Amino acid sequence: DGGITQSPKYLFRKEGQNVTLSCEQNLNHDAMYWYRQDPGQGLRLIYYSQIVNDFQKGDIAEGYSVSREKKESFPLTVTSAQKNPTAFYLCASSDYLNQPQHFGDGTRLSIL
Amino acid sequence: QKEVEQDPGPLSVPEGAIVSLNCTYSNSAFQYFMWYRQYSRKGPELLMYTYSSGNKEDGRFTAQVDKSSKYISLFIRDSQPSDSATYLCAMSEVVAGTYKYIFGTGTRLKVLA
Numbered sequence: 001d002g003g004i005t006q007s008p009k010y011l012f013r014k015e016g017q018n019v020t021l022s023c024e025q026n027l028n029h030d031a032m033y034w035y036r037q038d039p040g041q042g043l044r045l046i047y048y049s050q051i052v053n054d055f056q057k058g059d060i061a062e063g064y065s066v067s068r069e070k071k072e073s074f075p076l077t078v079t080s081a082q083k084n085p086t087a088f089y090l091c092a093s094s095d096y097l098n099q100p101q102h103f104g105d106g107t108r109l110s111i112l
Numbered sequence: 113q114k115e116v117e118q119d120p121g122p123l124s125v126p127e128g129a130i131v132s133l134n135c136t137y138s139n140s141a142f143q144y145f146m147w148y149r150q151y152s153r154k155g156p157e158l159l160m161y162t163y164s165s166g167n168k169e170d171g172r173f174t175a176q177v178d179k180s181s182k183y184i185s186l187f188i189r190d191s192q193p194s195d196s197a198t199y200l201c202a203m204s205e206v207v208a209g210t211y212k213y214i215f216g217t218g219t220r221l222k223v224l225a
Contacts, residue, residue: 048211098213101202106154
């Protein structure tokens with residue numbers, strides 16, 4: 001079955017530590033996205049990538065970094081500079097930019 | 113004013129009722145209009161999408177877009193307890209190289225058996 005796989009499902013970060021969230025898709029989509037979801041707020045865009053080796057900052061990119069070395073993979077690193085990292089992180093993909101997006105089942109990140 | 117407004121609910125209805133979920137928006141440049149269903153601790157699932165204006169039907173679901181009023185709706189007929197979830201609207205545009213994909217905050221729906 002085609003889809004988007006996010007791992008791990010739950011992740012805990014210690015103070016001062018960087019952590020990386022994985023996102024893999026087998027839908028052959030060009031565009032991929034990372035969102036953060038907090039209770040009572042809509043999804044907020046962190047980074048997006050139209051194509052391999054290219055990515056753009058979204059609305060809340062500070063404290064995060066990404067890479068897009070392969071079409072099917074778009075990992076997100078939450079750095080120690082992100083002071084409030086506790087959230088539900090969602091990865092999405094679409095055929096190309098502006099097309100409807102399909103989502104993975106998320107990674108819940110908490111601070112120890 | 114937010115670009116997309118959505119009533120957070122919760123909206124409680126009896127099984128079998130017709131449900132109407134709505135979003136208003138302020139940006140007339142939006143091109144795609146989406147509805148997602150999100151169960152607790154899961155990612156949003158794309159239910160339906162419409163390009164530009166008009167209606168679209170898929171089984172028990174109907175999506176409507178009224179661009180003149182900047183208003184979109186999702187209707188669920190013969191609602192089931194399994195429809196209980198949070199429903200998110202979303203809208204997107206690409207104008208002069210600038211990309212936007214905006215979500216509403218979601219409406220919680222409870223369908224009572």
